[in-house]
Amino acid sequence: MKITVKRLNEAYLMEAQNEEGATIHLDTSKEHGATEVAFRPMQLLLAGIGSCSMIDIVDIIKKQRQQLKHIEVSIDGEREKDKTPSLWETVHVHYTLYGDLDHAKTESAIVLSLEKYCSVAQTVGKTARITHSFEIRPA
Numbered sequence: 001m002k003i004t005v006k007r008l009n010e011a012y013l014m015e016a017q018n019e020e021g022a023t024i025h026l027d028t029s030k031e032h033g034a035t036e037v038a039f040r041p042m043q044l045l046l047a048g049i050g051s052c053s054m055i056d057i058v059d060i061i062k063k064q065r066q067q068l069k070h071i072e073v074s075i076d077g078e079r080e081k082d083k084t085p086s087l088w089e090t091v092h093v094h095y096t097l098y099g100d101l102d103h104a105k106t107e108s109a110i111v112l113s114l115e116k117y118c119s120v121a122q123t124v125g126k127t128a129r130i131t132h133s134f135e136i137r138p139a
Contacts, residue, residue, distance in 0.1 A: 013038060042088070046075040048120040049093060049130070056113035057095070064105050069139035070098040077128070088128035095134040103136065110134055 005016045005026070012034040014026045025038035039047065050073040061068045074094045079086045095110060110132055114121045121130055 011035065042077075042079065045088065045120065045124055046077050046091065049091065049118065049124060050075045052118040052120040053093065053110075053113045056117045057097075057109045060109035060112055061097075061101070061106070064102075064109065066099065066101050066105060067139075068097060068099045068101060072096045088124055091124060091128045091130045093130065093132045095132065096137060097134060098137050099139045101136045106134060106136060 002019050003016050005014050007014055008025075012028045012032065015023050016026060017023045024044075026041060026044070027036055027038040028034040028040055030036055054071055054073055058068065058071065072095070074096075075091060076094075077088050077091045080089050093114065097106060114125075114130060114132060124130065
């Protein structure tokens with residue numbers, strides 16, 4: 001896997017590109033002189049947990065032959081205070097799933113993702129305590 005990152009302006013706006021040509025923009029916070037028009041690198045880690053876990057959960061729920069219509073994930077994280085580097089200390093992942101889903105099977109899919117399959121969660125989990133919650137709504 002190879003990623004290239006290039007600076008786009010005189011401040012900190014950057015563009016990362018993968019080998020397939022897909023791009024994402026990155027920035028930093030206003031306190032560092034940025035415009036905050038893109039994700040910050042640490043935000044990408046949270047987005048990575050959400051998207052990686054979502055892929056796992058969709059796959060697992062399909063294998064369970066459940067009828068998932070839609071899924072949304074929100075991630076809240078707290079970083080270490082007054083430290084450099086400032087690592088993630090806690091991360092909470094909340095899933096909202098839509099469809100006719102069994103509660104126990106859905107919980108199992110989420111736990112399998114966060115504790116076994118999601119590489120991003122496993123990486124961030126080396127320094128942060130990752131918790132989760134979920135709700136099932138009708139489609």
